[in-house]
Amino acid sequence: MSYMKFIAVMMFGFGLSACANVDTATRNALHEEPALRAVPVSFDVQQIRVSVPKSLKVSEANRYYPMGDIVWREDAPGDRRAQVKAIMESGLARGVAGLQPGRVPVVLDVEVTRFHALSEKARYTIGGMHAVHFNLIYRNPVTGEAYSAPKAVRADFKAFGGQAAIAAERRGITQKVRITERLASVIQAELALPLRPESDQISALSVTE
Known part of the structure; x- marks a missing residue:
């Protein structure tokens, strides 16, 4: 060659x-x-399951910023975890009720990781932030298989303080009312987002409307 x-x-x-x-x-x-790839999915929420782990620390300290995972004072003294669970369920259910049912049946598993409303001291002076955090998982209602990995969701927003808080309460706009409304809007926004699937089954079931 x-x-x-x-x-x-x-x-x-x-x-x-x-x-x-x-x-x-x-x-x-x-x-x-x-x-x-994130997949657009049209969900029909069958159930919302809220858990508030016992590992979360409850604080009853009347300080500007109590050191705890759960700070809630608007209900009478009692089981704060149960009170937080009821608020979460109410807000999330309200948000889901405002949506048109989609094509993919789903259960929402919600684990609260932080629920920080205002102490009395902060509420009637400087105000602050409502910090509501939770992990969200979409599950198959029949098999229990996760459609998604856990997603950390933050529903934080500015709280009223001082005269603004007092004026709001006179109009019936309590911390519970505002947090419930905030949760409703946050879960609606989450359900409208494309989902990054945990398995291929979402790709097969997904529907873009």
Whole structure:
């Protein structure tokens, strides 16, 4: 074989190798991409299950910023975890009730990780922030399989303080009313977002309306 023919054969071989690599990379990318893509899904919420772990610390300290996971004073003294659970259930249920049912049945598992309303001291002086955090999982109502990995949701918003808080209460706009409304709007926004699936079953069930 002449030198020029040898060079030509080598260049041809390199060309085939490059094409093979490009083709393999392209096929791999096409195969992997759906697992990373967020999917628009139309949900029909069958149930909302709220849990408030016993590991969350309840604070009854009347300070500007009590150190605890749960700070709630608007209900009478009692089981604060049960009170928080009832508020969460009410707000989330209100939000879901305001939506048109979708095509994919789902159960929402909600685990509260923080529920920080205002202490009396902060409420009637400087105000502050309502910090309501929870983990959200979408599940198959029949199998219990997760449609998604847990998503950390923050429903924080500015709280009234001082005269603004007093004026709001006179109009019936309590902390509970505002937190309930906030939860309703937050869960509606979450359900409207495309879902990054935990498994391929969401891709098969999803419907873009």
